[in-house]
Amino acid sequence: MKPIETRLARLARKGDQRAFAEIVDLYKDKLYHLAYRMMNNRQEAEDIVQECFLRVYKHLDRYDENQKFSTWIYRIATNLCIDRLRKRKPTYSLDAESSEHEGLDGYAMMPSDDRTPESEMLLSETQRIIREAIETLPPKYKSVIVLRYLQDMSLQEISEVMGMPVTTVKTRVHRGREYMRKKLENKL
Structure with a gap:
């Protein structure tokens, strides 16, 4: 069926x-x-x-x-x-107001019961820095990183979606992670 x-x-x-x-x-x-x-x-x-x-x-x-x-x-x-x-155009503004506050509503800014305001601020700052690092990735790496880590797809699923061999997907995930690691070394 x-x-x-x-x-x-x-x-x-x-x-x-x-x-x-x-x-x-x-x-x-x-x-x-x-x-x-x-x-x-x-x-x-x-x-x-x-x-x-x-x-x-x-x-x-x-x-x-x-x-x-x-x-x-x-x-x-x-x-x-x-x-x-x-x-x-390849112009990235890391402190652009729109990208920093995009997607936030009143509920997203309220801490849950088990988190302190300090831990919430640290978590949201970390998420913002990671989001900015993802934003600077070249498209060929950004697409596989988003599919792998934010959409939770397997390497095989990404291979099918992107129409490329699994080995290429693995390479791009690895290079994308390395690119981000270098970007994040001094920020986190």
């Missing part, structure tokens, strides 16, 4: 709008989180998710039912992110 996404894709290919809406519901949050982690910008992440679903809809006939649907849709989203990152 085929996975639900494959059945939905088949129905959507035949014009079933509800099936496509279910695909959107299944993946919109996952793709947004992926895009946000890669782009570090809400608006760009929303644009990428929208563009991803447009491409999925337009190219459903190209989906190979023998491969996992999630691999196919993640590949589209990841490629859109990489394309946007390559088009960005």
